[in-house]
Amino acid sequence: xxxxxxxxxxxxxxxxxxxxxxxxxxxxxxxxxxxLSFMLRQVEGGIRSLEGYGGRYxxxxxxxxxFSSYLDAALRMFAQAVxxxxxxxxxxxxxxxxxxVGAVVAGSALYTLAFTTAxxxxxxxxxxxxxxxxxxxxxxxxxxxxxxGLTVAATLALGVFSAGFIVWFKQGDPVTGAIxxxxxxxxxxxxxxxxxxxxxxxxxxxxxMTHTLKAMRLALLTGADVSAFSGSxxxxxxxxxxxxxxxxxxxxxxVGRARRAGSLASY
Amino acid sequence: xxxxxxxxxxxxxxxxxxxxxxxxxxKPWRPRRHQEALAGVDLAVAPGELVALLGPNGAGKTTxxxxxxxxxxxxxxxxxxxxADVARDPELGRARVGYVLTDERxxxxxxxxxxxxxxxxxxxxxxxxxxxARVEYTARLLGLGELLDRRFNALSAGQKQRVxxxxxxxxxxxxxxxxxxxxxxxxxxxxxxxxxxxELIVERQGRAVLFATHDLAEARAIADRVVLLSGGKVACEGxxxxxEAEVRAVFRAEAEAEEGALSAILQEAR
Numbered sequence: 121x122x123x124x125x126x127x128x129x130x131x132x133x134x135x136x137x138x139x140x141x142x143x144x145x146x147x148x149x150x151x152x153x154x155x156l157s158f159m160l161r162q163v164e165g166g167i168r169s170l171e172g173y174g175g176r177y178x179x180x181x182x183x184x185x186x187f188s189s190y191l192d193a194a195l196r197m198f199a200q201a202v203x204x205x206x207x208x209x210x211x212x213x214x215x216x217x218x219x220x221v222g223a224v225v226a227g228s229a230l231y232t233l234a235f236t237t238a239x240x241x242x243x244x245x246x247x248x249x250x251x252x253x254x255x256x257x258x259x260x261x262x263x264x265x266x267x268x269g270l271t272v273a274a275t276l277a278l279g280v281f282s283a284g285f286i287v288w289f290k291q292g293d294p295v296t297g298a299i300x301x302x303x304x305x306x307x308x309x310x311x312x313x314x315x316x317x318x319x320x321x322x323x324x325x326x327x328x329m330t331h332t333l334k335a336m337r338l339a340l341l342t343g344a345d346v347s348a349f350s351g352s353x354x355x356x357x358x359x360x361x362x363x364x365x366x367x368x369x370x371x372x373x374x375v376g377r378a379r380r381a382g383s384l385a386s387y
Numbered sequence: 388x389x390x391x392x393x394x395x396x397x398x399x400x401x402x403x404x405x406x407x408x409x410x411x412x413x414k415p416w417r418p419r420r421h422q423e424a425l426a427g428v429d430l431a432v433a434p435g436e437l438v439a440l441l442g443p444n445g446a447g448k449t450t451x452x453x454x455x456x457x458x459x460x461x462x463x464x465x466x467x468x469x470x471a472d473v474a475r476d477p478e479l480g481r482a483r484v485g486y487v488l489t490d491e492r493x494x495x496x497x498x499x500x501x502x503x504x505x506x507x508x509x510x511x512x513x514x515x516x517x518x519x520a521r522v523e524y525t526a527r528l529l530g531l532g533e534l535l536d537r538r539f540n541a542l543s544a545g546q547k548q549r550v551x552x553x554x555x556x557x558x559x560x561x562x563x564x565x566x567x568x569x570x571x572x573x574x575x576x577x578x579x580x581x582x583x584x585x586e587l588i589v590e591r592q593g594r595a596v597l598f599a600t601h602d603l604a605e606a607r608a609i610a611d612r613v614v615l616l617s618g619g620k621v622a623c624e625g626x627x628x629x630x631e632a633e634v635r636a637v638f639r640a641e642a643e644a645e646e647g648a649l650s651a652i653l654q655e656a657r
Contacts, residue, residue, distance in 0.1 A: 123509030127495060127502065134497040209492030216456050216486040217510035218558065220478070224510070379477070382403060382424075382450065382459040 121227050128231030142235075146242045153181050154250045169312035174341040176254045178247070183337050184309040186243035187271070191303055191329050193236035194275035195296045198283035201228030206290070221375045222368070225283055233272070244340070257343030266346065267335040270356035274328040277363030284367070284374035290383075303329040331355045393469060393562050393595030394432040394455065400463030401425040401450050401619075424450040426619040427464065432597060434561065437589045439610035439627075440599040441634060443641040446616040448599040452564040455597070456486035468562055487555035489568040489580070491547045496540040500531060500550055503539055504557065511558035525553040529583065545576045552583055563588060564597045569605060581609045603634060617641075 132139055157178035160167075173180050202225055205211035214224045248256045282295040306313060306323060307330035313321055324330045331352035338344040346353065402421040411417065425447045432438045440448050453459040454466055455473060457480030466474040473480030494503050501522060508518040526535050529549040534542065542550065548568070555563055565584065569577035588594050600606055606613050607627045614624040615634050623633045 123506050123514075127498065127506045130502060131495060131497050209490055210495065212458065213488050213493035213507070213554070214510060215458060216481060216488065217507065218478070218482050218512050219510040376460075379458070379460045380462075382401075382453065 121223075121230055124227030125230050125234065128228075132231065132235070142239070143242070146239055147246060149185060150182070150243060150247045150250060153185065154178055154247075157181065167312075169314035172342075173312070173337040174254050176251075179251055179254045179256075179341050180312070180337065181310060182243065182247040182251075183340060184333055186240040186247070187332055187336055188304065188309040188329065189243070190236050190240050190271070191275055191332075192300055193232050194272065195279050195282065195300055197229035197232040197236075198225055198276075198279040199286040199296065200232070201225055202283050202286045203290075204228075206286075221287075222371065225280075225371075229279070237268075254341070256340050258340075260339040260343050260345070263339040263344075263346045263349070264336060266353065267332060267339065267349070267356070270353060270360060271328065271332040273360035274332075274356050274363060277360055277367045278328075280364075280367040280371050284371040287371070287378050288374040299327070303327050306330070308333050325355075328356055328359050391433070392431045392467070393434045393436070394430070394597065395467040396428050396430040396451075396464065397467075398464035399425050399428040399430075399451065399454065399461055399466055399474065401447075401454065401459065401461050423619050425454075425461075428616070428619070428621055430614055430621060430624070432562070432595045434595050435589060435593040436611050437585060437596040437598060437609060439606035439613045440597055440616060441601065441603070441606050441613050442599075442616035443601060443638060447619040448601075448616055449566055451616070452486065452566050452597060452599055455480055455484050455562070455564055457481040457484070458486070482558075483560055483562060485555040485558060485560035485563040487551060487563055487565045487568060489548050489551040489565075491539075491544070491551075494539050494547070494550065497538065499536050499538055500526065500542070501535040503550065504535075504553060507554050508557050513557065521557055521559075525556045528556070528587070529553045544572065545579055548572065548576060548580050549583070552580070552588075556588070560594070562595045562597070564599070566599045567601070568598075569600070569602070577605070581605065585609050601638075603631075603638070607631075 157176070160177045167175075167177070170177060170180055202211070205214065205224075205228060211224075214228075215221060219227075244256060278295055278299055285295065303309065306316065306320065307327045308314075308324070309329070313324045313330060316324065331349075335349035335352040335356075338349045342348075401424045403424055405420045405422055407415070407419065411420075428447070428451060430438075430451075440451065442448050450459060454461045455468065457473060457477030460477060461474040464474065465472050466480070468480065468483045471479045471483065473483065495506070498506070504522040504526065505518055508514075508521055513521050522535070523532075526532055529552055531546070531549055531553060534546060539547070539550065551568075563584075569580050572580065584596060584598065589596050598606075598609060610627060612625060613627050613630060613634065615622040615630065615637060617637045622637055623630045627634075
């Protein structure tokens with residue numbers, strides 16, 4: 121795994137300008153939402169759905185942005201790793217080695233996971249400098265780390281499922297677009313999900329990101345302990361517990377099928 | 388079966404399912420059409436022997452090599468490498484067979500030669516000092532010692548080919564397979580690759596090599612023995628001079644068939 125991380129870090133740093141812009145985008149997005157929340161300042165006291173998260177929009181959206189970028193990356197990274205290696209021609213060379221297919225795919229996605237985690241941390245770090253009348257409760261980090269770990273497990277299950285589609289069908293992955301779209305719409309990334317009718321909120325509760333954001337906001341914006349968001353932790357753990365074995369079984373099936381069809385490395 | 392053979396294939400078969408087209412989609416319960424890539428291939432390669440796998444396009448050469456390398460699963464028969472059936476256990480195939488890909492796109496262009504080789508050494512289970520030593524050794528063996536810290540995209544075509552050979556030797560496999568590796572090279576570079584394979588990998592290191600090509604002159608120059616695949620079967624095998632007439636007849640028939648199709652296209656175009 122370390123070899124994959126080393127390879128991708130070296131490749132990423134070799135594209136210096138792109139690397140710089142990826143970091144710079146964190147700052148510009150944070151500042152953009154800071155000014156949006158600045159505009160909302162006069163009315164945010166009256167937004168009841170924000171009350172449970174400290175009452176301020178910037179803190180609310182900061183957590184949403186930091187961890188939604190995480191969701192997008194986790195959903196896409198495996199499929200992207202497979203697709204990119206198929207297109208550049210490196211996949212067949214990797215698959216001809218002793219390393220199993222699953223490890224090649226997991227390793228190829230590792231840098232994206234690490235970079236996105238660092239990017240989320242940068243969002244929180246830089247955003248916390250812009251927070252007014254509110255602070256991030258860093259002392260709640262054990263609960264936040266637990267949420268993050270379970271979020272990784274839950275979203276990786278979806279990511280592996282998506283990679284199976286790419287291995288078999290090469291294109292037309294139906295998973296990431298649907299989950300990412302529904303998450304952006306319903307799970308409370310930019311606005312509280314409580315603004316929706318009860319039926320829609322119940323649908324939102326089926327998405328892992330809804331529980332991630334709720335738990336993260338309670339931990340980091342209000343300093344709540346784990347018991348305050350234990351329901352979300354149970355949901356994420358159950359999602360991962362069921363999703364990971366299913367997605368791995370699906371991925372193995374897709375690889376076996378591609379191997380029989382002789383299309384493992386083709387695109 | 389004898390473990391004395393480096394490679395031994397018995398009745399190796401592979402059929403690819405063809406995609407449905409047109410009206411076939413209206414009757415999805417009907418069995419799909421298949422294309423037979425390998426139809427019971429028997430073949431053996433001794434340690435230290437270089438066998439050229441000859442055949443026109445679509446003869447089944449690539450499928451055969453990919454089964455040995457664990458990239459494609461077989462439908463029937465056995466593919467033994469030093470006694471172990473890699474058709475049943477593709478992981479063994481990947482451990483015992485070096486599939487030499489000389490396509491320059493199979494490398495990471497923005498990394499140095501050393502980083503590329505270190506990465507692939509890691510995938511072969513070599514890490515730390517062991518990987519570093521193996522990379523140094525194979526690079527020096529192929530005259531790449533001075534180029535280790537140069538970016539892959541700064542190498543000449545011939546140097547890239549040598550890096551590809553070095554990659555194939557990293558895991559020290561007893562069997563190496565080459566799939567039309569000289570196809571895109573100029574005659575001088577192709578000759579360099581042939582000499583490295585023949586003199587270094589086979590004669591000096593005693594590895595068994597299956598070298599797929601459709602170039603008859605190349606097969607004559609490099610191989611101890613040739614095996615001609617046609618329509619997924621072994622049409623003939625033996626020293627090149629002994630089977631040359633048969634080989635040429637198969638290639639001629641193939642060319643004539645294509646000539647007929649080409650004439651029809653040109654006539655229609657007129």
